[in-house]
Amino acid sequence: MSINCGIVGLPNVGKSTIFSAITAAKAEAANYPFCTIDPNVGVVTVADKRLDKISELVKPQKTLPTVVEFVDIAGLVAGASKGEGLGNQFLGHIRSVNAIVHVVRCFEDPNITHVSGRIDPLDDIGIINMELALADLEVVEKRLNSMGKQLKSQDKAIATKARIQVPILEKLKVELAEGNLAKNCDLDDEEVEAIEDLNLITLKKVLYACNIDEDSITEENEHVKVVRELAAGEGNGVITICGKLESEISALESKEEKEEFMEAAGIEESGLDQLTHAAYKLLGLRTYFTAGEKEVRAWTFKAGSKAPQAAGVIHSDFERGFIRAEVFNCKDLFELGSEARVKEAGKLRVEGKEYVVQDGDIMHFRFNV
Ligand SMILES: Nc1nc2c(ncn2[C@@H]2O[C@H](COP(=O)(O)OP(=O)(O)OP(=O)(O)O)[C@@H](O)[C@H]2O)c(=O)[nH]1
Ligand SMILES: [Mg+2]
Structure with missing residues (x-):
């Protein structure tokens, strides 16, 4: 089981900057809304000091960490679900991910265009959630439209499944149309399982990645505080990451240089380590190891x-x-x-x-x- 996270957010909030920094892949990053027109997939390894220590003791031929996959898509704008912008075309690429990383602009910089012209994290998150809800609505409606045939199917299993799904889909249709997220629709575990194959995005856990400026590393800014409050109420996670510095760090060659740079900037944990660790926590994931002369390896499993x-x-x-x-x-x-x-x-x-x-x-x- 390797886990994957899909990155969403408004255009120009720093998604690709953060993605490139953490994966050191060459996702395009430019001060130009909608520059990401292809989904970018990057695989990163999960740092684990225990794995290094086991290897030192066992001295295997090779050591394999576990990995997390990140998918970077184009920014979403209000109206994306109706074909505005490019983002919603790419939502299909993140339907099957385990968790959503929602990048929120929490940095002030008059040189970097904000699509709404002002920094307002709650407003931004609201726009994205609305678009995700409407994208899910489309999936739910499509499924409902195909239900007539399935309800009449000769195949008992298909007909039974359809009978279970229809009322759940009807409930979701009403809520999603109002911009409510699927995970706030009071579905019980059985209902969630019954519609699992729809891969609804708004049913997934969210990790808010607040993109902050250098000054806010040591002293948390007001924008981040607002996001923290929201996330606490939702049971979601928050990390803070300075996209600008992270991309400078990723350009450095050696581990020592990176550590020195981070210490000088007051960054305790790299953006990548923060992201992977927070994702593990959010998803209730744990690590076990296998250790032999040939190979020492870390594996991810559900707590x-x-x-x-x-x-x-x-x-x-x-x-x-x-x-x-x-x-x-x-x-x-x-x-x-x-x-x-x-x-x-x-x-x-x-x-x-x-x-x-x-x-x-x-x-x-x-x-x-
Ligand atoms: N000042 C500042 N600028 C940043 C930061 N992160 C990203 N930027 C700049 O913001 C601009 C947009 O960054 P991208 O990473 O391309 O944004 P994106 O969210 O991927 O945008 P789309 O793909 O168009 O949706 C670039 O000019 C970045 O250099 C940051 O932490 N601070
Ligand atoms: Mg981008």
């Missing part, structure tokens, strides 16, 4: 997963043919220094199908298919 499901992240065969897992936590490895000593100390456990995998576990799966 609360039992051993077979966690094994399925590596390969579906591991889940299907799961027999047992040999487990110890990386903390034990760090304390004792080697797997042999972990074993001697009786810290290596054999766990079965009901074991709930913990963050930082080092897993060895036994399976048979």
Whole structure:
């Protein structure tokens, strides 16, 4: 399971600047609304000090971190859902992502055009949410229109599914048309599952990335405070990132230079690390490791997963043919220094199908298919 995030926001708020900085891919960035006309996809690795430490101890041939994929699309404007601007054409590219990164302009700079001519994060977020809701409305209406046939289908499974979906879709249609987000429509878990295949964007969790100026790094500005309040009420996440500095940092060659630059600017965690860590937190994701002479590797799984499901992240065969897992936590490895000593100390456990995998576990799966 690798996770992916879709980046949305108004034009010219710094989406591509942040995207390029974090992926060091060459997404176009220019002071020109709508310069992103192709979806840009970038894959980044998730920094994890524990992985480095395990590698130091195990000395494998290779070390593989987990990754997060980011998709950069063109800015959305009011009316995008009715064909204004270019953004809504690209919403299709982010329908299947796990989370939305919503870039909000929280920096003042008279040289950089704002589409509404003033900096107002709540207003900006409102415009984007309205467009996302209307884009989802289109999907819901399309599905509703095709329901007549399905309700009459000879295939019982299709007819039953349609009967379950119709009332949920009707409810969503009314709410989305008013600009309400699908996740605020009081759907219970079963209802959400029943319409999962629609991939509604406004059902996804959001991470607000406030693009701030240099002065606001050490002292939070008023725009960011407003976004924080909003996000807290929604159960969404917030990070602050200075697009301008991040792009300067990404241009530096060595790790030392980057660290020096960040320290001088007062940046504690790079934009990329902030983004990936916040996304993990927002989505309830955890990391386990596999460690052998050939390869030490980090894997992403959902908190609360039992051993077979966690094994399925590596390969579906591991889940299907799961027999047992040999487990110890990386903390034990760090304390004792080697797997042999972990074993001697009786810290290596054999766990079965009901074991709930913990963050930082080092897993060895036994399976048979
Ligand atoms: N002052 C300042 N300028 C920034 C910052 N981030 C981005 N910019 C500038 O804002 C302009 C637009 O940035 P982009 O990254 O292309 O914006 P975008 O959101 O991708 O825009 P579209 O793709 O057109 O929707 C560029 O001239 C950037 O240099 C920032 O943190 N501070
Ligand atoms: Mg762009």
